[in-house]
């Protein structure tokens with residue numbers, strides 16, 4: 225484990241009107257870790273990802289990537305530094321084919337100022353895009369328009385597009401949401417296998433405790449904008465506060481009455 | 486530079502059409518000159534439409550192109566068609582580089598209305614400029630080409646020139662549509678946030694596309710000025726820009742030749758409609774537009790694609 229964390233947030237705050245979506249978040253993630261983020265809906269998981277990727281400015285706090293402050297940088301700049309993300313709802317280019325989605329991602333990864341005259345579809349790019357689709361087991365959908373492929377495939381393409389740029393760190397926002405229960409494990413299996421092979425540091429958000437426990441070395445538990453627990457899976461899942469506020473509530477809102485002791 | 490089938494086909498069409506100068510009647514070559522010149526302006530609209538932006542002010546660059554050709558001859562003593570067209574493109578690109586800084590901050594109706602606003606400002610300025618003939622504009626004459634003076638065959642020369650430029654521009658724009666930028670533009674139209682998250686700047690892409698579109702449209706304005714021998718502020722008027730959007734919708738964004746085909750069809754229909762139903766030709770245009778939006782939302786070109794797919798299924 226290196227000394228400088230790959231990603232570090234210091235006293236991160238964010239409010240939306242009266243809603244506190246992030247409150248004093250201090251997290252340090254080291255290269256090579258696979259970190260799971262749990263927390264009920266509205267706990268601030270997506271807000272955290274949006275802030276560290278430059279999409280949402282924090283109200284206060286500092287964010288470091290590889291020891292450099294990335295506060296105030298645009299998402300594209302942060303992506304170029306090696307932090308990629310996927311989305312809770314797959315963010316693709318629906319009118320393009322799966323392959324063209326990948327080629328756009330690859331071409332941008334190769335050069336931030338895409339060429340006016342060189343074709344997008346070069347044999348080398350197509351080969352690389354196909355190889356990545358194959359890694360994720362979705363190569364069969366290559367020529368399908370995105371609107372015509374199943375939800376699970378879309379989520380995988382969304383992640384594949386993030387990974388094709390060879391990021392150092394990958395943030396996955398609920399990779400299994402919107403996917404049928406029986407598809408969740410196979411989907412996560414293929415994602416985690418690819419991610420391990422590429423040696424990427426991963427942070428992923430997941431509601432399902434079984435899934436989290438299976439893949440991660442560390443869990444962050446979010447509740448009402450705060451990180452209420454941070455540690456190895458068995459420790460965090462055994463934590464009284466986590467059991468009360470996160471696990472016990474499943475998918476429900478965080479505002480429900482606390483159990484009286 | 487290797488040409489693909491579409492590109493060869495485009496260049497061949499340009500040559501065949503240009504050779505038509507020997508057989509086609511003058512009225513037809515003139516109609517086609519204007520149609521192809523307008524088609525070039527429409528190409529500028531289409532390039533932006535692919536990125537999801539509708540310019541309701543492309544007349545701005547049409548007008549800049551025309552006036553540059555006119556003023557180049559009048560004030561700079563430049564009469565060479567190629568130099569004048571190059572100047573048109575430069576002038577349009579320079580203006581677009583400035584306006585693009587502001588315009589690329591806006592999307593959808595705001596972008597459309599802002600482009601319209603800028604073209605109307607130019608209209609107002611030109612209409613008030615005594616030295617440029619106010620609303621009457623001024624005449625363009627004495628066009629030469631590489632030291633040769635076409636004289637009485639000037640119109641024929643401009644026709645051949647227009648066919649050549651349209652074909653070369655079409656090849657270039659075809660490349661553009663298949664290029665990384667071409668696809669990134671489509672990606673921006675589909676999901677701008679994702680493009681940003683992939684590491685590209687949507688604004689920079691839209692900006693460079695906007696400047697390029699301006700330069701292509703200015704070519705159309707320059708050629709129109711040479712063909713008609715006249716430029717006036719009407720070129721920047723909003724109805725002119727509306728016509729370009731109309732033609733763009735008519736053709737669709739499916740094929741690089743569509744704007745030229747649509748512009749030719751538009752000019753022909755208008756010529757006959759004005760002759761036969763002088764007071765209701767706008768009504769005809771209205772119905773055509775209605776029909777296209779309802780039945781062929783992707784433009785006339787989707788007719789070709791439909792039949793081709795139908796054939797393929799058999």
Ligand SMILES: Nc1ncnc2c1ncn2[C@@H]1O[C@H](COP(=O)(O)OP(=O)(O)O)[C@@H](O)[C@H]1O
Pocket residue numbers: 240243244245263264265266267268269270271272
């Ligand atoms: N753009 C926004 N505008 C207003 N409120 C927001 C916005 N984004 C998130 N929130 C609020 O912040 C809180 C945290 O949301 P979010 O980070 O999406 O939760 P999670 O991803 O954990 O389900 C919620 O109460 C949500 O309503």
Ligand SMILES: [Mg+2]
Pocket residue numbers: 269270271312
């Ligand atoms: Mg969320």
